[in-house]
Amino acid sequence: MSFRTIEWLDDKVIMIDQTRLPAEEVYNSYGDFQSVAEAIKGMVIRGAPAIGVAAAMGVALGAQAIIADTHESFFRQLDNVCDVLGRTRPTAVNLFWGLERMKGVAESHRGESLAIIRAALKQEAIRIERDDQTICRNIGKWGATLIPDGATVLTHCNAGGLATAGYGTALGVIRAAHEGGKKIQVFADETRPWLQGARLTAWELMKEGIPTTLISDNMAGFFMNRGEITCCVVGADRIAANGDTANKIGTYSVAVLAKENNIPFYVAAPVSTLDLTLADGGQIPIEERPSHEVTHIKGVSIGPVGVRVRNPSFDVTPARYITAIITENGIVTGDFRSGLRKVAGS
Ligand code: MRU
Numbered sequence: 001m002s003f004r005t006i007e008w009l010d011d012k013v014i015m016i017d018q019t020r021l022p023a024e025e026v027y028n029s030y031g032d033f034q035s036v037a038e039a040i041k042g043m044v045i046r047g048a049p050a051i052g053v054a055a056a057m058g059v060a061l062g063a064q065a066i067i068a069d070t071h072e073s074f075f076r077q078l079d080n081v082c083d084v085l086g087r088t089r090p091t092a093v094n095l096f097w098g099l100e101r102m103k104g105v106a107e108s109h110r111g112e113s114l115a116i117i118r119a120a121l122k123q124e125a126i127r128i129e130r131d132d133q134t135i136c137r138n139i140g141k142w143g144a145t146l147i148p149d150g151a152t153v154l155t156h157c158n159a160g161g162l163a164t165a166g167y168g169t170a171l172g173v174i175r176a177a178h179e180g181g182k183k184i185q186v187f188a189d190e191t192r193p194w195l196q197g198a199r200l201t202a203w204e205l206m207k208e209g210i211p212t213t214l215i216s217d218n219m220a221g222f223f224m225n226r227g228e229i230t231c232c233v234v235g236a237d238r239i240a241a242n243g244d245t246a247n248k249i250g251t252y253s254v255a256v257l258a259k260e261n262n263i264p265f266y267v268a269a270p271v272s273t274l275d276l277t278l279a280d281g282g283q284i285p286i287e288e289r290p291s292h293e294v295t296h297i298k299g300v301s302i303g304p305v306g307v308r309v310r311n312p313s314f315d316v317t318p319a320r321y322i323t324a325i326i327t328e329n330g331i332v333t334g335d336f337r338s339g340l341r342k343v344a345g346s
Pocket of ligand 1: 235
């Protein structure tokens with residue numbers, strides 16, 4: 001891939017600034033956990049798996065900076081670091097998965113020196129980033145088997161290299177099919193209000209020479225109805241035990257349109273996006289973001305001053321609209337409840 005989403009370099013966290021793409025390819029450097037938390041909140045880095053990696057690296061940065069005379073004081077401060085990072089974005093469960101994994105590592109070294117605990121946290125954050133790349137390639141391998149040669153694939157938001165440590169989940173499936181020699185093309189929903197599809201997905205795919213057509217969100221049904229879409233592949237922010245899936249706002253509409261038009265609708269996500277503690281999607285917390293994201297585009301107002309706004313960032317697609325869930329450990333169809341438990345190894 002010709003860009004890095006996030007990496008640990010010389011005890012700093014480097015992230016490509018996704019608020020500035022596609023106009024500018026700028027890399028920011030972060031030296032403390034507070035600024036990593038701000039970067040997650042401000043969408044410098046976004047996408048569920050990438051947020052998980054950023055949170056883990058934030059914990060590692062936080063741990064390096066803690067001044068403590070005792071283990072008790074160190075662990076109290078580490079909890080605070082995790083709390084601050086945990087308050088950034090509520091929907092993507094990968095954030096909390098990353099924090100829990102880091103806490104587990106710290107806990108498993110409790111009997112050792114603080115220097116060893118700090119080193120273990122740094123190694124774990126780097127491992128989470130590397131593992132995510134392998135996981136996405138495996139999602140891609142499984143998912144590519146579902147994409148026919150000559151397919152036109154519709155995707156929503158950005159579930160690509162930018163939303164992960166690299167390669168992507170939904171775009172990983174597309175990349176793997178393309179690398180496997182299938183002649184495919186992609187329809188990218190622009191994804192209002194934040195335009196992840198227009199600004200990020202189209203940018204990523206065009207860089208790799210994958211034929212891409214950008215459409216506004218309200219055009220998806222038109223193309224489905226005319227028989228121009230073969231299948232839909234999207235990512236996920238949290239998948240409940242019954243398969244109900246939270247993903248970027250507008251995903252639900254795409255899934256309903258796909259069912260109406262007999263088009264397969266696939267969700268591609270790592271096992272770290274499963275939240276099997278939730279029976280169904282009704283319990284998934286949905287982030288609501290600031291109103292200016294709806295009323296303004298690039299600082300220009302597109303609505304009357306003072307208009308009331310709602311801005312839910314995600315919606316939940318009921319499992320009945322999902323043809324299959326593609327994970328790094330296999331494809332789940334049919335009875336999601338038992339299938340998801342199996343791929344999660346629980
Ligand atoms: O608000 P965002 O940009 O973080 O939302 C991202 C999405 O909804 C993605 O589709 C999801 O995180 C999957 S990323 C592999």
